[in-house]
Amino acid sequence: MAAKKFMLVNRKAPYGTVYALESLEVVLITAAFEQDVSVVFVDDGVYQLKKGMQTKAIATKNFSPTYRALEDYDIDKLYVEAESMAARGLSADDLVAPVQVVDSATLAGLMEQQDVVLSF
Amino acid sequence: MKISVLVNEGPYQHQASDSAYLFCAAALAKGHEVQRVFFYNDGVNNATKYTEPPQDDRNIVARWTKMAEDHKVDMVVCVAAGLRRGLKEEVLAPGFRISGLGQLIDAGIKSERLVVFGD
Secondary structure, eight states: OOOOEEEEEEOSOSSSSSHHHHHHHHHHHHHHTTOEEEEEEOGGGGGGGBSOOOOGGGTOOOOHHHHHHGGGGTOOOEEEEHHHHHHTTOOGGGBSSOOEEEOHHHHHHHHHTOSEEEEO | OEEEEEEOSOTTTOHHHHHHHHHHHHHHHTTOEEEEEEEOGGGGGGGBTTOOOOTTSOOHHHHHHHHHHHHOOEEEEEHHHHHHTTOOGGGBOTTEEEEOTHHHHHHHHHSSEEEEEOO
């Protein structure tokens, strides 16, 4: 069976709730099933890729390195919504991994092409 | 149509679990096939047999159990998300089973629609 197109949409800040971490687990499993994976970061989800996270003081595991390692799992379609970045004063230089910055209209087009969209 | 559902929020705390149930019930009533309901994040708490709401409230867990039994819906609780939250075999309500995240991806591959209910 041909691989389906799965898109994981991350909408929440990395810490404060468990959504980002458990979404990352879904991303890795989807790749392990050899599906066509795209990962999107919108709204506060763009903070998941922010460089320089220090989590020691909140006694929480820092999972930023995993985003950098996604390439090793052949996950290279990372999209960040330009409007969400601009609203938060972020640029691509602030992020831990190479991403494609796309506007919301482009993102909508990409979503349209997916078989499965999972949002967290 | 073959449909699967992902539930990402716990019962009573959040509308997502109710909406997911009502969506599944409506789909079944229309003759669609609900292949699998996958419980992830705090959604795993939909499967605890010790849930006892007040008598004048809906019993969310019992409702899922009945749907599993009446319509042969595969109700799957994520093992990793469950272990984080103390959800093990011995507290599992009837009609649910514990398995890996792979069952979510499998549902995405085999169903025509995978519908997400969360925050």
